[in-house]
Structures are given as structure tokens and as C-alpha cells.
Amino acid sequence: MKIQHPYLMFLGDAPDQLAAKTASGIVHWRRDWCLGQFQLPACKADLGLPEMTIAGALAAGCRTLVIGVANRGGVIPDAWIPTMVDALEGGMDIAAGLHQRVADIGDVAKAADTNGRQLFDVRHPTRSFNVGSGERRPGKRLLTVGTDCSVGKMYTALAIDQALQAENVKSDFRATGQTGIFIAGDGVSVDAVVSDFISGATEWLTPANDPDHWDLVEGQGSLFHPSYAGVTMGLVHGAQPDALVVCHEPTRTHMRGLPHQPLPDIQTCIDGHLAAARLTNPDAVCVGVAVNSSGLASDEERRRCLTDIAAQTGLPAVDPVIDGVAAIVTKLT
Amino acid sequence: MKIQHPYLMFLGDAPDQLAAKTASGIVHWRRDWCLGQFQLPACKADLGLPEMTIAGALAAGCRTLVIGVANRGGVIPDAWIPTMVDALEGGMDIAAGLHQRVADIGDVAKAADTNGRQLFDVRHPTRSFNVGSGERRPGKRLLTVGTDCSVGKMYTALAIDQALQAENVKSDFRATGQTGIFIAGDGVSVDAVVSDFISGATEWLTPANDPDHWDLVEGQGSLFHPSYAGVTMGLVHGAQPDALVVCHEPTRTHMRGLPHQPLPDIQTCIDGHLAAARLTNPDAVCVGVAVNSSGLASDEERRRCLTDIAAQTGLPAVDPVIDGVAAIVTKLT
Numbered sequence: 001m002k003i004q005h006p007y008l009m010f011l012g013d014a015p016d017q018l019a020a021k022t023a024s025g026i027v028h029w030r031r032d033w034c035l036g037q038f039q040l041p042a043c044k045a046d047l048g049l050p051e052m053t054i055a056g057a058l059a060a061g062c063r064t065l066v067i068g069v070a071n072r073g074g075v076i077p078d079a080w081i082p083t084m085v086d087a088l089e090g091g092m093d094i095a096a097g098l099h100q101r102v103a104d105i106g107d108v109a110k111a112a113d114t115n116g117r118q119l120f121d122v123r124h125p126t127r128s129f130n131v132g133s134g135e136r137r138p139g140k141r142l143l144t145v146g147t148d149c150s151v152g153k154m155y156t157a158l159a160i161d162q163a164l165q166a167e168n169v170k171s172d173f174r175a176t177g178q179t180g181i182f183i184a185g186d187g188v189s190v191d192a193v194v195s196d197f198i199s200g201a202t203e204w205l206t207p208a209n210d211p212d213h214w215d216l217v218e219g220q221g222s223l224f225h226p227s228y229a230g231v232t233m234g235l236v237h238g239a240q241p242d243a244l245v246v247c248h249e250p251t252r253t254h255m256r257g258l259p260h261q262p263l264p265d266i267q268t269c270i271d272g273h274l275a276a277a278r279l280t281n282p283d284a285v286c287v288g289v290a291v292n293s294s295g296l297a298s299d300e301e302r303r304r305c306l307t308d309i310a311a312q313t314g315l316p317a318v319d320p321v322i323d324g325v326a327a328i329v330t331k332l333t
Numbered sequence: 334m335k336i337q338h339p340y341l342m343f344l345g346d347a348p349d350q351l352a353a354k355t356a357s358g359i360v361h362w363r364r365d366w367c368l369g370q371f372q373l374p375a376c377k378a379d380l381g382l383p384e385m386t387i388a389g390a391l392a393a394g395c396r397t398l399v400i401g402v403a404n405r406g407g408v409i410p411d412a413w414i415p416t417m418v419d420a421l422e423g424g425m426d427i428a429a430g431l432h433q434r435v436a437d438i439g440d441v442a443k444a445a446d447t448n449g450r451q452l453f454d455v456r457h458p459t460r461s462f463n464v465g466s467g468e469r470r471p472g473k474r475l476l477t478v479g480t481d482c483s484v485g486k487m488y489t490a491l492a493i494d495q496a497l498q499a500e501n502v503k504s505d506f507r508a509t510g511q512t513g514i515f516i517a518g519d520g521v522s523v524d525a526v527v528s529d530f531i532s533g534a535t536e537w538l539t540p541a542n543d544p545d546h547w548d549l550v551e552g553q554g555s556l557f558h559p560s561y562a563g564v565t566m567g568l569v570h571g572a573q574p575d576a577l578v579v580c581h582e583p584t585r586t587h588m589r590g591l592p593h594q595p596l597p598d599i600q601t602c603i604d605g606h607l608a609a610a611r612l613t614n615p616d617a618v619c620v621g622v623a624v625n626s627s628g629l630a631s632d633e634e635r636r637r638c639l640t641d642i643a644a645q646t647g648l649p650a651v652d653p654v655i656d657g658v659a660a661i662v663t664k665l666t
Binding site for chain 1: 532571
């Protein structure tokens with residue numbers, strides 16, 4: 001069950017641009033799926049899309065109202081509900097990336113039911129999975145891993161997917177988090193899966209494929225992050241990656257959210273993730289380092305950082321946003 | 334909320350002794366909590382306890398009906414329900430380790446509600462957890478890990494707990510699976526926790542304690558089992574163990590349930606689990622190897638196996654069932 005595009009992007013009363021981070025990511029990677037945006041009067045976020053009413057969006061062909069905005073206090077404001085009900089009554093589905101499920105809102109659930117529409121709460125898995133088997137399956141897979149959380153794993157996987165498609169290599173981006181799921185149209189929010197089934201859910205997400213097909217699997221967390229390493233471990237085993245790309249943010253002074261926890265150095269991070277990957281794919285190799293250099297002050301500092309990492313690891317080191325990922329993609333084809 | 338003992342052990346219509354494996358484990362470790370057993374006519378399992386009716390169990394002081402028996406096809410037979418309702422009406426709680434929740438059976442839920450009794454479905458976490466922080470906390474912790482699943486991790490942790498208590502060392506067994514939870518009276522079935530919260534649930538289960546207090550934490554899975562390594566990883570990080578004991582079954586030819594997956598050698602298993610443990614406790618050490626030697630043919634073979642492992646690893650190697658765990662406990666006190 002894929003989320004159908006084109007999308008109308010719902011911004012609600014987002015207090016600032018950061019609250020619309022998920023929506024911004026969707027527009028960046030799927031601009032042609034996003035026909036318009038809908039703001040409530042207090043909204044302070046702007047995606048640069050045409051303003052549309054629900055009626056206008058329906059006329060333009062929008063099929064899903066996408067709620068890619070953080071809500072205050074984790075609760076969906078009553079003020080959002082009439083717009084959602086209008087969209088459902090007009091024939092759109094709703095896809096939401098909130099902690100609270102839109103399917104749990106009585107009026108929204110009722111309108112979806114009455115009008116035969118779908119509600120996608122992308123943070124919440126709606127199917128069950130088998131436990132992972134670790135059995136080899138055909139097709140090639142690349143998994144982005146990282147020295148920490150939020151260092152560019154989704155961006156890097158999407159950039160490599162785009163570059164492969166530009167070379168007519170068969171590929172699919174495989175989403176494991178909410179923003180990625182909106183961008184792919186489907187996927188599994190792996191950190192919300194019951195822990196017995198992490199690797200099984202990942203196997204389901206990245207099934208057997210043509211021998212020359214690449215899955216670009218969005219990584220989560222880090223084996224070196226004490227909060228989330230279990231998720232990462234299951235993801236590594238389930239993806240059974242042929243190739244890893246390590247993502248890194250060079251200005252971090254500690255693991256995200258944990259002031260007491262130091263970052264691993266890059267080589268330790270590569271070695272740790274490769275050792276885990278080789279349990280289910282003995283041929284796994286690391287093919288590059290993706291550096292989010294946006295926190296570095298000067299172009300010279302950025303250059304030196306990449307040169308140092310490349311020298312230390314013997315791998316291509318790029319900032320995907322600035323340099324692209326050609327140096328990494330070369331190693332796949 | 335602890336499960337209250339004494340227990341009446343419900344065996345239902347268990348088709349053989351193996352179906353009552355959980356119940357047997359409870360009786361082995363908590364014989365004095367188990368006052369009697371209740372069998373339906375077709376029952377083929379026997380715990381060697383006095384037969385008791387519900388009325389007899391109530392008169393003897395039983396406070397909980399424990400359903401520690403595997404059910405056919407994962408569904409609770411209608412034939413079990415009247416006994417459960419009788420127990421609740423008489424004033425007992427029910428604790429069950431089934432996949433199906435007893436709380437989902439209408440008549441049982443209603444009887445519990447009417448009579449103000451508790452239903453414990455020990456496979457299903459009923460509380461939410463924070464994500465793990467990885468912050469150091471006082472108290473000492475030992476975690477049993479393994480080359481595979483089902484190699485004696487619960488038994489070993491319980492045996493060490495018992496040995497420490499015999500020496501008047503403050504200690505608690507911390508249960509992470511269903512049988513362990515019946516034995517401890519509480520705990521968390523970690524493989525049923527949402528994957529984002531594995532390490533957080535384990536931190537909750539093994540909280541700050543006196544500096545000379547030991548938590549003996551029941552391990553799950555193995556970092557080398559492709560199905561469950563994510564659970565193990567979160568458990569290792571959350572427990573932040575000072576000491577690991579590696580459990581091993583020397584006759585296994587492959588990882589449990591996965592004919593294609595070889596076992597790690599013991600030193601690789603020690604090194605892998607120690608590397609993971611040191612992320613949240615840099616002082617973690619491995620203090621021994623617990624070998625389930627029940628599959629070895631002769632006492633000579635058993636001796637040779639233990640001697641070889643001790644020589645290879647430089648650690649005490651014992652079969653806890655035959656040799657006890659004194660050689661390991663010596664390293665803790």
C-alpha cells in the first residue's frame with residue numbers, strides 16, 4: 001500500500017520553519033510530487049509552493065494530504081481537524097508523520113471510513129513481520145550508517161539512488177524513517193517495530209531482487225549510540241549490505257542528546273559496522289564517507305576535513321550536498 | 334507491580350512435559366513459591382506438586398494462578414477459561430506467559446474487573462519506557478550473553494544470584510523473558526519492547542543501586558544471531574555490565590533455527606560482546622564461560638570440553654548444572 005501522490009503539503013500553524021523540516025525534506029527530494037501547500041492563519045513556515053485550498057488541490061489532482069509538520073506538545077490541535085475532514089470528503093487520503101495517530105481522532109477516522117479513504121500513520125507499523133532469517137538473497141544493497149544520529153544518512157542514500165538512476169542503474173531508495181517514507185511512498189519506521197522483528201522488518205523492506213539491482217537503505221542511529229544501537233544492529237543484519245557508506249558530522253562534540261558520550265573515530269565506526277554487517281554478508285565493504293560539513297567555517301576547513309578523512313580511511317570522502325556522490329557511486333558500478 | 338506468590342501452577346491439557354517447560358523452570362528455582370498444580374483431564378505434564386483444586390489452592394494461601402504452559406496453535410482453549418474465572422472469583426490473580434493475552438479474553442477480563450484482580454500477561458510490556466541514556470549509575474551488574482539462543486543464560490544468571498545470596502552478597506536476578514519474570518515476580522520481556530526503547534527498558538530494569546549490590550541480568554539472543562542481535566545489543570548497552578558470562582552449548586552445529594548460520598567461536602563471541610559492553614561501561618570484563626554440556630556423551634568428553642575452553646579463553650569454564658558457579662562467583666567478590 002503506497003501513499004499516492006501528488007501531495008498537498010499541510011503546514012497547519014507551524015510556529016517556525018524548523019517545525020516543517022519533514023515537509024521541507026519531501027519537497028527537496030520530490031518537488032514534482034508536491035503541487036501545493038496549505039497553511040492555517042498562524043503558520044510561520046513556508047515551503048515556497050503555491051497556496052492551495054482543499055478544493056483547489058483536488059482540482060489540481062492531489063491525492064494525499066501530507067502532514068509533515070511537528071505538532072506542539074505531541075497532540076494534534078483541534079484546529080487541524082476540519083481541513084483533514086474536508087480533504088477526506090473530497091477524496092484525498094491523509095499521510096501523517098506525527099506521534100499521535102490521525103487514525104485515533106474520531107472525526108478523522110469516521111470521515112476516512114465514510115469516504116473509503118486511507119489514513120497512513122507512517123511512524124506506526126501497521127503490519128506484522130517475521131523474525132529475520134539472515135539468509136542470503138539476490139540483489140545488491142547499500143546501507144548508510146553513521147558515527148551518530150542525524151548526520152545525513154537519509155540524504156546520502158537518496159543522493160546515491162538519484163545518481164544511480166541517472167546512470168540507468170536499477171535502484172530503489174528504501175525508507176526506514178518518517179521523512180523517508182513520505183519520499184519513497186512506503187517503507188517501515190524501524191524504530192517503532194517490536195524489537196524481536198527489527199531484522200525481519202528490514203529483510204521484508206529490502207527483498208530479493210535482480211542481481212544488478214541496488215537497494216539504497218536509509219540507516220538509523222549508530223552502533224555507537226547507546227540509545228539506538230539495537231535498532232542499528234537489526235537494520236545492519238536485515239539489510240545484509242554489500243556496501244556501507246559511513247556518514248559523519250565533524251563538529252559534533254558528543255553523541256546527539258548524550259553530553260557524556262563521546263563520538264567514535266571514523267575508522268572505529270567503519271570497523272564496528274563492517275564486523276556486524278559481515279555476519280549476514282561476509283563480502284560487505286565500506287565504499288565511502290559522507291561528511292555533513294555545513295558546520296565548518298570556511299571552504300578551506302571543509303577541504304582539509306575531507307582530505308584528512310580520505311587519507312585516514314583510504315576511502316572517497318565527500319559532502320553529498322556540495323560535492324555530490326559520484327566518487328562513491330563509481331565504486332558501485 | 335509484582336506477581337504475588339504463592340503460585341498455583343496451571344497445566345491445562347498440556348500434551349507432554351515439554352509443553353510445561355516454563356512451569357518446570359519456575360518450580361526448579363522457586364519450589365517454595367509453588368504450592369500445587371492444577372491439571373485438566375487430558376493433561377500429560379506433571380510437575381510433581383500436590384494436585385489442588387481452586388478451592389484447595391485458595392485455602393492453602395495461593396495468590397496467583399500461573400499459566401506456564403504452551404498452548405496449542407497459540408490460542409487459549411475455551412476449556413481453560415472456567416478455571417481462570419474460578420480463580421479470579423476466589424481472589425487469585427492470573428499470570429500468563431502466552432502469546433495470546435488472557436486480558437483479551439472477555440470472560441476472564443470481566444471476572445478480573447468484577448473481582449478487583451490483576452492479570453499479568455508477562456510477554457507483553459504494559460508500561461512505556463524512555464530511550465536509554467547510557468549514563469553510568471552506581472551498583473554492579475553481570476549480564477549473561479551467549480554464542481546462541483537457548484544455551485543457559487537464564488539458568489546461569491539465577492545460579493550466580495543464588496550463590497551470591499548464599500554468601501550474603503546483596504543481589505537481584507533481573508528477568509528479561511517470560512520464565513524469568515515468573516521466577517523474579519517482575520521484569521521486562523525485552524524482545525517485546527518497541528525497538529527504540531530496548532536499552533531504555535533495560536536501564537529501567539537495572540536501576541542505580543548500592544555500590545556493592547549485584548544485578549544478575551538474564552541475557553537474550555546473541556550478537557551473532559541474525560534474528561535477535563538487535564535485542565541483545567540494546568540489552569548489553571542498557572545493562573552496562575561490569576561483568577559478562579558467556580554461555581555456550583558445544584554440540585550446536587548452527588545458530589538455533591538457522592541451518593545456514595555458523596556459530597561464532599567462543600573468543601570471537603567474548604570479544605564482540607565486550608566491545609559492545611564497553612560503549613557504556615569501559616571497565617566491562619568477561620569473568621567466565623558457562624557450558625551446557627548435557628549433549629556431550631561422556632564425562633570424559635565433558636571434562637575435555639571445559640578444559641579446552643578454559644585453556645583457550647583463560648577463564649573459568651563450568652557447567653553450572655553439574656559444577657556449580659563458584660569458580661565464576663569467586664571473580665565477583
